[in-house]
Amino acid sequence: MSERKTPDQLKTPDQLRSARWFAPDDLRSFGHRSRVMQMGYAQEEWKGRPVIAIVNTWSDAQPCHMHFKQRVDDVKRGVLMAGGFPIELPALSLSESLLKPTTMLYRNMLAMDVEELLRSHPVDGVVLMGGCDKTTPALLLGATSMNLPAIYLPAGPMLRGNWKGKTLGSGSDAWKYWDERRAGKLSDADWSAMEAGIARSHGTCMTMGTASTMTAIAEAIGMTLPGASSIPAADAEHIRMSSECGRRIVEMVWEDLTPAKIQTKAAFENAIAVAMAMGCSTNAIIHVIAQARRAGADIGLDDFEAASRKVPVLANVRPSGDTYLMEDFYYAGGLPGLMSRMAEHLHLDCVTVNGRTLGDNIKGAGVYNDDVIRPQSNPIYREGALAVLKGNLAPDGCVIKPSACEPRFLKHTGPALVFDDYPSMKKAIDDPDLDVSADHVLILRNAGPQGGPGMPEWGMLPIPTKLVKQGVRDMVRLSDARMSGTSYGACILHVSPESYIGGPLALVKNGDLITLDVAARTINLDVSEEELARRRAEWTPPAPRFERGYGWMFARHIKQANDGCDFDFLETGFGAPVGEPVIY
Known part of the structure; x- marks a missing residue:
């Protein structure tokens, strides 16, 4: 059933959350308005309009998100076209390749960053810009807990790698050829040339790694625009999708279409089924369990095991597949095409961010290469990707x-x-x-x-x-x-x-x-x-890893892998919901 509302069902300007900051005729709101005007914005630009946060995980140390410096302007263009007022909020950037000891140590920190950014600022909805492995679950964890209208904008995979006429896949071919070098079969010159050719554009890993797995899961849950999860980062369609996210989030605010209305247990069951058919990353288990429990859905390892017994691997993408990469997957039909071939495993009545059902979104979706996106009669693997x-x-x-x-x-x-x-x-x-x-x-x-x-x-x-x-x-x-x-x-x-x-x-x-x-x-x-x-x-316990700071807190509150590695105090039901900030 569609969540699109008739005009008489939409919010009015006085019902906007941001109106609590800007609308009252008092000294505090005078200060809020004057400070926005200090930045050069006339009241006509923001008064009575939805204020849209754009949470941007760009940084100079994040190669997967280098294009976000420009894409944020495309999102802003869409927000302005739809009558909203965009404000960019930089958030913690988790570079999988450069951050040590591991981005997983900081996934929950980014989730807290997002939740508190949204809670503390005068915003009505949010576009979440991410893609590199932990940013997708982290951004969605924070937005889920805050429960403002939210839409996810995936970074998109990078272009396929190239070396001496061979197609290279990030990660997978690095491991493969590293073993060849250790075996004495690859020269230093070849290794250096491969370094220069394996990652040749902005965007996330173009294999079916955690990045593409998690953006596909975000789409399957219903938190991205249809087809958005696998658009190559360097494709002009990615720019158009970014602008569309900006336009759509303004409509979502007026409709009050929040994550709680999208992220049902059935939506997470869809995500698990899609992950299995994609040949997903093992990391999907940890992140989906955490996301589902933030949304109040009872999802665990048994749900993955049930799906793994009945959903075959259909995406012929490395490393489960032996030939193709995400660029090929997108042009073969992308996620809508894949989901159309496994529709019997999906809850088609789940609502998505465009206000329509998953079934509506994949109706008529085509597959244009039967070797990249296999039919169920000819799978890559007859059971799901994970066990x-x-x-x-x-x-x-x-x-x-x-x-x-x-x-x-x-x-x-x-x-x-x-x-x-x-x-x-x-x-x-x-x-x-x-x-x-x-x-x-x-x-x-x-x-x-x-x-x-x-x-x-x-x-x-x-x-x-x-x-x-x-x-x-x-x-x-x-x-x-x-x-x-x-x-x-x-x-x-x-x-x-x-x-x-x-x-x-x-x-x-x-x-x-x-x-x-x-x-x-x-x-x-x-x-x-x-x-x-x-x-x-x-047995003697090892010495503590941390004695102060974030790590100290992490060690005392992190849950085990089978429970999603969330902090216990962030899960739904730990305590009473946090109220809106007092504006005084």
Whole structure:
């Protein structure tokens, strides 16, 4: 059912939230009005008009968002055309490639930044500008908690990479060719040329990494304009979409179309189904759980597992696919085309930001390349992209991406080779005398939400150099860390509870046998309960990661991966909703 309203159902200017700041005939509002005029705006430009926040995550240290410096002007143009008054609010910028130790440490900080920016300023609606991995969930987390009319503007993927006539995909080909270099098959000159060719425009990773996964999820939930999530950043259509976001958010304010009316449990079930069909990043699980719970929807690992059993992978995009990138996906029909081919798995009556239903938005959507967006009769992988595993090693669950690993590892038993931290692992991997075989299970622990800190993307442990030189390109790797959505291989991630707080992963010793069975959805340590109890009694907690500041707060309030890694005090139901600020 459409949320578009008739004129008599729309808000009036006196009902605007910003009117609390600007409308009263009192001294405080005099100050608000005079300060806006101080910036050179006449009252005719803003009086009685919706004030639209444009939350911009541009920075000079954010290559994915370099075009936002110009795109914000396109959004403003749209806002002005529709009769609104735009104000740009810069927010924390989380560059996946440059920020250390991990952007995941700061996802919730950006979410808090957004929520408080919107609460404290005289704004009626918001355009959220993001795209790089953690910015999409962070912006939506904050906007969801604030619940003003909001629309998400995705940064869009960069152009495909190129090197010596070969198409390069960010992340995926970096890992691939790094192993070739370690094996002595790639020269320094070739490596340098590849560096210059793999990322050749603004925009996010053009593989089906976390960035494209999360913007697709934002569209599937209904928080972007139809088709917006995969428009290449360098395409002129991206400029037009940005202006349309500005026009549409003004209408949404008058209609009072808020995230709470869009982000239902059914909408998140749509997002999970779409993620599976896209060959999504493993990071989708953490972010979708957090977003859904902020919206008051009861979503958990079981919802992902249910979808993974019935929704096939249809997007032939690296790393699950073997050929194409996001540019190809967009021109093949993009997300509307994909959703049209899996409509039976979707709740088509969910309302989206354009005021129409998902079913209306994908009606008539075309697919223009059957190899890029496959029909269900010819999928990339017959089950969903992700599988949730449980067992005595991960009682609260962990995740694997079976569509992107060698099939021989879907059922495997091997001895553990354990590393307690990243530096010792990195040093050992290059040791030519390391006692390791292709059957080993490489384990990295103390890399979870608290242990990392922040759950870094260390889960795609490098193959030991001695094995790389023997031609080995995949083996089972197990950790409480995450991995980049551009990564691939038999990597088991997000082990919960994490080892740093005493989860079973902390009890594994070198040589212990570990058994993985993806079809049965199990992961087990083949050690008796009596022996595990003895080890547990001897276990000593690691030293605290932080003793002050944001990290101190993070460590005390971060939840585990299976619960979305949100702060406990930010989840819906933790306490009474925060009221509007007092204007005095």
